[in-house]
Amino acid sequence: MDSRVVNKGQLPELLDKLARDHTLIAPVREEENVTLFKKVSGASEVQLDYITSDVSPKGCIFPQTEKTISYTYTGDTLEMKEQDEPPKTVLFGVRPCDINSILALDPVFEGKFLDTYYLEKRKNTVIIGLSCSTILSTCFCTAFNSGPCDGKGADLMFTELGDKYYVEVNTEKGSSLVEAYSQYFSKGDTDKLAKAKEEQAKKLEGQFRRKVDLEGVKQVLDENFELPYWDKVFKKCLGCGICTYVCPTCHCFDIFDYVTGEFTGDRFRCWDSCMFPDFTLMAGGHNPRPSRKERVRNRFMHKLKYHLDRYNLDGCVGCGRCISKCPVNIDITQIIKDLKEVGQNA
Amino acid sequence: MHNPSPLTPYPATVTKIVDETGDVKTFTVEFDDPQVMENFGNKPGQVAQLSVFGEGEATISITSAPTRGKFLEFSVRRVGRLTNVLHQFEVGQKIGVRGPYGNWFPYEMMKGKDLFFIGGGIALAPIRSLIDFALSDQYRKDYGKVEILYGARSYNDLCFKHDLFERWPNCPNTKVYTTLDRPEEGWDGHVGFVPNYVEEVNPSPENKVAIICGPPIMIKFTLAVMEKLKFADEQIITTLEMKMKCGIGKCGRCNIGSKYVCVDGPVFNLAQLKQLPPEF
Amino acid sequence: MMDVIQQLREQAKKLLEEKKVEMVIGFGEGTELARTTPVFITNPEEVSALTWGPLCANNLVKYLIDYQNLPGNVAVVVKGCDSRSVNRLLTDNQIDREKVVVLGVPCSGQLDWKIVAAAVDPAAKLKGFSDDGESFTVNTDAGDYKFDKKEAMLHKCLVCENPNPVVSDITVGKEQPVKNYEDRFAEVKALEQLGTEEKSVFWDKQFSRCLRCYACRNVCTVCTCRTCVFDQMQPMWVSKRNNLSENTAFHLIRAFHVAGRCVDCGECDRVCPVDIPLRKLNQKILKDLGDLFDAPTPGSEAGLASPLGEFATGDPEEFM
Ligand SMILES: Cc1cc2nc3c(=O)[nH]c(=O)nc-3n(C[C@H](O)[C@H](O)[C@H](O)COP(=O)(O)OP(=O)(O)OC[C@H]3O[C@@H](n4cnc5c(N)ncnc54)[C@H](O)[C@@H]3O)c2cc1C
Ligand code: SF4
Ligand code: SF4
Ligand code: SF4
Ligand code: SF4
Ligand code: SF4
Ligand code: FES
Numbered sequence: 008m009d010s011r012v013v014n015k016g017q018l019p020e021l022l023d024k025l026a027r028d029h030t031l032i033a034p035v036r037e038e039e040n041v042t043l044f045k046k047v048s049g050a051s052e053v054q055l056d057y058i059t060s061d062v063s064p065k066g067c068i069f070p071q072t073e074k075t076i077s078y079t080y081t082g083d084t085l086e087m088k089e090q091d092e093p094p095k096t097v098l099f100g101v102r103p104c105d106i107n108s109i110l111a112l113d114p115v116f117e118g119k120f121l122d123t124y125y126l127e128k129r130k131n132t133v134i135i136g137l138s139c140s141t142i143l144s145t146c147f148c149t150a151f152n153s154g155p156c157d158g159k160g161a162d163l164m165f166t167e168l169g170d171k172y173y174v175e176v177n178t179e180k181g182s183s184l185v186e187a188y189s190q191y192f193s194k195g196d197t198d199k200l201a202k203a204k205e206e207q208a209k210k211l212e213g214q215f216r217r218k219v220d221l222e223g224v225k226q227v228l229d230e231n232f233e234l235p236y237w238d239k240v241f242k243k244c245l246g247c248g249i250c251t252y253v254c255p256t257c258h259c260f261d262i263f264d265y266v267t268g269e270f271t272g273d274r275f276r277c278w279d280s281c282m283f284p285d286f287t288l289m290a291g292g293h294n295p296r297p298s299r300k301e302r303v304r305n306r307f308m309h310k311l312k313y314h315l316d317r318y319n320l321d322g323c324v325g326c327g328r329c330i331s332k333c334p335v336n337i338d339i340t341q342i343i344k345d346l347k348e349v350g351q352n353a
Numbered sequence: 354m355h356n357p358s359p360l361t362p363y364p365a366t367v368t369k370i371v372d373e374t375g376d377v378k379t380f381t382v383e384f385d386d387p388q389v390m391e392n393f394g395n396k397p398g399q400v401a402q403l404s405v406f407g408e409g410e411a412t413i414s415i416t417s418a419p420t421r422g423k424f425l426e427f428s429v430r431r432v433g434r435l436t437n438v439l440h441q442f443e444v445g446q447k448i449g450v451r452g453p454y455g456n457w458f459p460y461e462m463m464k465g466k467d468l469f470f471i472g473g474g475i476a477l478a479p480i481r482s483l484i485d486f487a488l489s490d491q492y493r494k495d496y497g498k499v500e501i502l503y504g505a506r507s508y509n510d511l512c513f514k515h516d517l518f519e520r521w522p523n524c525p526n527t528k529v530y531t532t533l534d535r536p537e538e539g540w541d542g543h544v545g546f547v548p549n550y551v552e553e554v555n556p557s558p559e560n561k562v563a564i565i566c567g568p569p570i571m572i573k574f575t576l577a578v579m580e581k582l583k584f585a586d587e588q589i590i591t592t593l594e595m596k597m598k599c600g601i602g603k604c605g606r607c608n609i610g611s612k613y614v615c616v617d618g619p620v621f622n623l624a625q626l627k628q629l630p631p632e633f
Numbered sequence: 634m635m636d637v638i639q640q641l642r643e644q645a646k647k648l649l650e651e652k653k654v655e656m657v658i659g660f661g662e663g664t665e666l667a668r669t670t671p672v673f674i675t676n677p678e679e680v681s682a683l684t685w686g687p688l689c690a691n692n693l694v695k696y697l698i699d700y701q702n703l704p705g706n707v708a709v710v711v712k713g714c715d716s717r718s719v720n721r722l723l724t725d726n727q728i729d730r731e732k733v734v735v736l737g738v739p740c741s742g743q744l745d746w747k748i749v750a751a752a753v754d755p756a757a758k759l760k761g762f763s764d765d766g767e768s769f770t771v772n773t774d775a776g777d778y779k780f781d782k783k784e785a786m787l788h789k790c791l792v793c794e795n796p797n798p799v800v801s802d803i804t805v806g807k808e809q810p811v812k813n814y815e816d817r818f819a820e821v822k823a824l825e826q827l828g829t830e831e832k833s834v835f836w837d838k839q840f841s842r843c844l845r846c847y848a849c850r851n852v853c854t855v856c857t858c859r860t861c862v863f864d865q866m867q868p869m870w871v872s873k874r875n876n877l878s879e880n881t882a883f884h885l886i887r888a889f890h891v892a893g894r895c896v897d898c899g900e901c902d903r904v905c906p907v908d909i910p911l912r913k914l915n916q917k918i919l920k921d922l923g924d925l926f927d928a929p930t931p932g933s934e935a936g937l938a939s940p941l942g943e944f945a946t947g948d949p950e951e952f953m
Contacts, residue, residue, distance in 0.1 A: 037842060040747070041908045061907055062844065071844070072875040075360045080406040085364045085385075085447040089357065119616070120601035123358040144665060144755035216755040232610070232630040243671040245695070247848035249906045259605035262360065262598050264409045265872055272407050276360070277873040279598075279606070280846075285864055286606050289596050290432040293569070295609070295633045305608075305632075316611035334852055334904035335691065336663045336670035434867050 009176040011185055012195030013165070018172065019050035021191040025097050026050075029133075032067050033099040034060055044098070055100065058141050059326060063105050063255030065112065067098050068128045071252075071278045075124065075262070081270045090124065096132040097184070104148040104326040106136050106160040108255030114318040115258050124276075133180050136161030138204070142214040145327030147340055149212060150219035153324065156208035166204045173200035217340045219325070221311075224343055227350035228312040236349055240342065241303040243335040244282070250329035250337070251280040251306065256314070256322055259286070281305050307342055359601050362404045362449025363389045367442055368424065373512040374505075377475050378440055379416065379428040382450060390423045396457035397482035398592060398620045402600050403427060404449030405442075408435040412597040412615075415453060416478040418485035420492065425450065428478040428512060454600040455619050458483045458564065458590065460492075467497040469556045471575055473504050473547050473567030477512050479592045479619070480566045484516075488524045499524070502554060504532040504547040508540055530554060548574035551582075558584045565591045576623065586624035593619045593626075593633055609633045634686055634762045637738060637806040641710065642680040644736060644803050648708050649677040654734050655705030658696050660689040666759045666773065667750035671696065685710070685806075686762045687769045690743045690787060692898045694718035694854050701732050708734035712743070713809075714789060716798035717896035717932025718854035723800075724936060725894070727857050737801025739809040742782055742790040744769060749785070753778050783814055789899035789912065792817040799933055818920045820913055839909045840880040845873070849901035849911055850887060855894040855931075862886065884914065892918045893941035896932040 013021065025031050026049050035045045036054040044064040047053055077088045113129070116122035139146075139155035148154060158164025162181035165172045174192060176182050185192045227234075251257040261279040266272040279286060282302050288294045296302050314322025323339060330338045369381035384390045395401075395415050402410045417426035431440045439448075460483065468487055470480050487496045501521060505511045511531065522529050532543040532550045543550060547567065556563070563584055565575055572591060579589055595607040595614040602616040610630045612618065621629075645657040661672030661682045669689050672682050673696075692715045700707050711719060719735055722728045741764050749771060757775035764770075769785070771778045783791065794817070796809035816822070827835065847863065850856045862870045863883060871882050888911075895915045902912035922928040926940040 037838075038908055041842070043842060043907070072873075075358065078406050080447060082446055085406070085449070087361060087364070087449075089361055115603055118602065120359045120603070122601075122603055124360070144750065232632075242673045243696075245848065245851040245904075247851040247904070248844070248846035249848045249904070252844045252846045253906055258603065260598070261604070261873055262410060263869075263873060264407050265874060266407045274360075274404075274409075275872075275874055276604075277875060279604070279873075281605065283847075283864075285866075287596050289594065290430075295595060301632065308610075309605075309608075313608065313611040330664070332906040334848060334900075336665075336668045338664040341664045 009182060009185075010197040010201060011174040011176060011192035012197060012200060013172040013174055013191055014193075015167070015170045015172060017191050018055075021188060022047075022050035022053055022099065024188060025099070028095075030094045030096040031099060032064070032096060053100065055137075057100075058139070058143055059102065059146070059328065060105075061328075061332075062253050063108060063326065063328065064098060064101055065105070065108060065255045067096065068109065068132060069112065069116075069125055069258065073124060073276050074273050075276055076274045077271070078274070079271050093128045093131050096128070097135060098132050099135045100137045100165075101134055101161065102139055102326075103136060103153050103155060103157040103159075104146075104324045105255050106134060107148070107151065107153045107157070107324040108326070109134065110160045111256045111314065111318070111320050111322065111324060112258055114320065133162045133184050134160070135181075136164040138164065138166035138207070139211065140167060140207075142211055142216075143327060143331070144216045145330040146215060147217040147219045147325035147327060149215055149325070150221055151321045151323065151325050154208055155211040156204055166200075166207070168200055168203050168207065171195070171200065173197065173204050217327075219340050219343055220347065221343060222347075223350050224346050225312050225315060227346050227353070228308060231349075231353075234346075234349060236345060237300055237304045240337065241298070241300040244299045244303050244337055245335060246282050246284065246299050246302065247334070248280040248282055249332045249334070251282055252278060253328040253332050255326055255328070256310070256324060281309070303337070307339065310339065311343070311346075360451070360599065362402065362410075362451040365425075365448055365450045367444055367446050367448060370442065370444060373428060373514075374475075374510050376431045376440075377428055377512055378431075379426055379513075380439070380442070381417075382425045382427065382448065383423070384450070385447075387423065393425075393453060395419055395425070395453035397460060397486040398457040398479060399453035399455050399482075400479075400597075400600070400615075400619065401425065401427070401450050401452030401454065402597075403429075403435075403439070404451075405435050405438050406447075406449065408438050410449075410598070411435045411439075412454075412600060414479035414482070414592075416481045418482045418489060420486055420489035428475060428481075430475050452600065454615055456617065458620055459622075460486060463487075463562050464495045465497065465560075467561040468499045469561055469563045470499070470501045470503075471547060471551060471563060471565045471567070472501070473571040474506070474510060475512055476566040476568065477503055480564050481513060481516070483564060484521070488521065488527060493525065497526070497560065499527045500530070500554075500556065501528070502530040502532075502547065502551060504534065504550065506534045508533060508537055546574070547571050548578045551575055552578045556582065558582060558588060561588065563589050565589060586627060587622050589623040591621060591623070591626070593621060595633060634764065638683065638685045640805045641685055641736065641738070642683050644805060645674060645680045645683055645708065646677045648734060649674070649680070653706060654708040655703060656700060657683070657708045657710075657736070658693050658700065659683045659710040659736070660685060660691070660693070662759075663688075665750060665755070666753055666757055666771075667746040673700070683710075685738060687742060687744045687764070688746055688749065690746070690903055692718055692852070692854060692900045694722065695852060695900075697722065697728050697733060698854075698857055701728050706732045706734060708736050710736045710738060711798055711801070712738060712740040713793065713795035713798050714740075714896070714898045716800050717795065717930065718898055719800050719932070720935050720937065721855055721894060721896050721932040722857070724932075724938070725855070725857065735798065735800055735802045737798030737804045739797045739804070739806050740790075740793075741766075741796065741809045742769070742786045742793070744780055744785050745787055749778070749780065752780070787899060787903065788820070789897065789902075791815055794930060795933060800935060818916060821916045821920050824913060824917070836881075836884075837877060840884050841877045842907045843875075843880045843884065843909055844907060845875055845880065845883060846906060848904045848906065849909075852900045852904045853891065854898065854900075855891050855896065862890075884911075888914045888918060891915065893922060893928070893939035894931050895919065897930055
């Protein structure tokens with residue numbers, strides 16, 4: 008693996024250049040307490056000292072609302088227009104958990120039916136990761152083979168070390184970008200920085216408050232669909248969409264038409280949530296997941312079992328967003344702990 | 354060549370409309386580009402997503418067998434937004450079709466066996482593709498006796514009357530049993546619910562596969578009868594319905610446990626069904 | 634505050650033991666020091682799960698809408714502002730007074746849990762709270778943390794009208810004085826000063842980041858429609874597209890739908906995952922209703938009709 012050094016003082020210039028040549032998406036401080044990934048026109052808009060963005064950056068590849076086709080239909084003539092190719096994009100400043108989540112989403116959109124909407128954006132996007140330097144009390148990425156400085160899945164991984172960024176070049180895409188902007192990426196003393204990064208990672212790993220152990224949890228869920236435990240958990244759930252909309256690995260969507268004129272319209276796909284009652288409501292009024300109990304169970308089953316069954320990858324990356332955002336403190340780490348206990352007492 | 358995204362439908366034209374019952378119509382649909390039909394490759398039991406532009410999409414079983422010709426048939430019940438508008442359609446109007454999606458009836462495994470079809474109401478639609486497949490000139494020799502037991506609430510609720518009373522009874526080694534839930538003036542056929550009629554007909558499980566599709570309550574009682582008749586779980590095949598949107602295993606809503614009905618189903622045998630959590 | 638917890642538990646135990654209620658809905662310890670979580674207690678042996686303090690912001694009255702349909706009665710722990718929801722639901726015939734036991738707790742303010750979480754050692758264990766009137770002290774095994782009310786309290790508490798529940802069957806704890814730390818509508822007045830263009834810039838920025846997660850609706854005690862217009866597919870009043878125009882339609886419909894019924898409990902504002910200041914919208918309407926109709930805060934008195942739900946000859950607009 009190749010590595011480089013970027014001087015901190017030169018980062019703004021690099022970001023300005025990236026924004027000039029690409030669509031640059033980076034963390035932006037939207038309000039005092041809100042950080043979101045947005046398109047920026049230069050370094051001055053980028054917020055580098057954020058910890059976890061309020062909504063995950065998955066929307067850059069899987070937008071909340073996306074036009075799939077436009078149509079003109081007059082009754083006897085029909086024309087359809089597909090999406091244009093997505094622009095060349097650089098997604099800058101992504102934390103390890105969120106990079107990991109893109110790896111968890113990939114197999115959903117790959118497979119027998121290639122989801123070109125996702126895959127073309129994925130192909131056209133260079134992901135530049137940014138190691139964490141602060142661990143929130145809700146973070147638990149280490150439970151999922153990741154960590155605060157883990158660059159797995161990033162094309163380039165930046166780690167802030169003193170007045171420098173240590174940059175790991177992980178992929179072809181990353182290395183082409185380094186070449187194109189080579190004046191900013193020096194060879195420098197990368198060995199020393201690599202060591203410093205390792206030390207930093209170790210130090211940070213000691214700061215996690217949530218020690219989450221998944222051993223045996225999937226087995227409990229494999230063996231038990233019905234558990235009295237679910238009767239307890241769901242009671243306080245409000246059935247809102249927060250936990251699924253902020254989650255970087257949720258991928259559910261709805262498809263519908265929006266009429267724009269007498270003969271014209273657009274078809275969209277939009278994020279949807281398994282916590283909403285109409286998600287599974289069928290013609291005739293039958294609903295296979297009729298109450299919040301089944302819906303809460305489905306969410307945790309998906310995160311902790313179904314995704315593993317289908318793709319052999321964890322359905323959660325430990326970003327902690329659903330924990331800090333849930334208005335009633337439904338906490339996936341508590342659920343994991345409780346399920347483990349259920350398993351041990353069985 | 355242009356590679357359409359998996360959610361883009363192919364343009365098609367409605368070429369024939371048959372009124373089946375008060376709220377079910379069968380639409381014959383032909384793709385505007387004949388090449389699309391050549392490559393479509395639908396197998397009996399699969400579904401498609403129909404687009405009515407301005408209304409969205411609906412998952413509908415392909416009720417015609419590929420052996421029938423270069424068209425697709427869809428029997429659609431009027432239940433909501435899209436299906437209401439589709440029912441106003443006239444021949445010549447355009448719709449969109451994408452698919453085929455899902456697995457299909459294991460017709461290879463059924464070779465050499467007798468087939469016993471059981472259907473209720475509009476749920477004859479998904480199994481009709483297999484009936485026609487097995488009764489086609491090309492494949493008839495691969496299957497033994499074909500029996501079709503079908504019921505509805507009233508005579509007017511019987512779908513595919515032409516098939517039931519004219520086409521199928523005249524096929525070789527084929528028998529059709531029809532029943533109505535309640536007696537009705539002018540009906541001299543069988544009266545009674547489907548599960549009871551199955552018990553009366555008393556099919557032997559010997560070298561036979563039963564294909565069942567109907568409303569949940571009918572399925573429930575019919576399965577009890579099949580068990581009594583000593584059919585093994587592997588000999589009983591059904592197709593499931595869940596709310597679907599994408600049809601391609603991405604949108605996440607049609608799951609039963611880890612399985613997506615749109616890609617891992619809709620066809621399951623009873624043994625497989627018993628492995629799934631009871632959430633459908 | 635510790636004695637309030639003790640009394641709450643005793644009362645809950647009694648209610649359950651005497652079968653006066655089947656369930657007590659209250660606050661329990663959360664998964665982090667700075668958080669509490671709703672608890673649903675059916676067994677008198679489990680009342681020790683109940684807690685109370687300045688980290689109990691949730692309005693539990695929402696749960697009555699669902700859980701009053703259980704066999705037996707339900708008791709619910711309410712703060713002053715929450716109690717307005719009880720009145721409101723009674724007026725709307727959404728709950729049956731006979732089935733509900735209100736466990737009222739006078740309240741001296743609720744802290745913003747995020748401010749507390751950011752200040753305390755995440756490994757610390759909570760020991761208790763104290764309140765000297767102007768600040769809360771959070772006592773933990775890792776030391777005490779003092780929070781000035783003016784800085785760390787939720788805005789609704791700085792301008793609280795009803796620290797003491799306006800409806801209560803069993804009141805636990807000492808009556809609290811009304812203290813207005815600032816003009817109740819100061820923020821709204823500041824917004825009113827902006828020009829049309831500036832207002833639109835302000836709200837466009839807010840609405841454009843709405844996720845349409847509908848948490849603000851789901852948490853709201855006056856959102857009780859069986860099928861919400863936003864879930865209706867036929868006709869589709871507001872589509873699922875997330876863009877400024879649909880989001881704005883959502884927000885305006887929501888605000889006007891709760892106008893005259895919103896009890897200003899601030900829950901929508903609290904739960905929003907992207908900090909959209911929904912309370913400012915609601916408060917603007919509240920202020921106008923006060924100015925135009927002399928209407929008190931909905932729910933602050935029993936049986937108050939909604940000023941927009943009735944006609945009086947003295948109304949400012951003579952539209953009929
Ligand atoms: C595998 C499968 C095969 C099907 N085969 C047929 C068939 O051969 N003939 C037929 O008439 N119908 C079939 N259906 C049902 C059909 O998909 C729905 O009736 C149709 O989508 C309703 O569309 P609508 O716009 O008219 O209704 P809407 O106005 O969208 O909704 C009316 C009601 O139908 C529910 N609904 C919406 N979309 C679906 C959906 N995709 N699946 C189930 N319920 C839905 C809604 O929640 C609502 O309760 C099948 C469904 C599945 C999953
Ligand atoms: S965020 Fe919390 S309350 Fe909302 S649906 Fe998720 S678990 Fe339920
Ligand atoms: S389930 Fe929660 S913690 Fe896990 S990835 Fe999703 S939002 Fe993050
Ligand atoms: S099923 Fe639920 S938990 Fe799973 S991806 Fe969809 S919305 Fe998220
Ligand atoms: S508004 Fe009043 S009653 Fe409500 S939490 Fe704040 S101080 Fe307590
Ligand atoms: S809670 Fe916030 S993000 Fe969610 S719908 Fe309401 S305003 Fe929008
Ligand atoms: S219909 Fe989308 S996953 Fe099955």
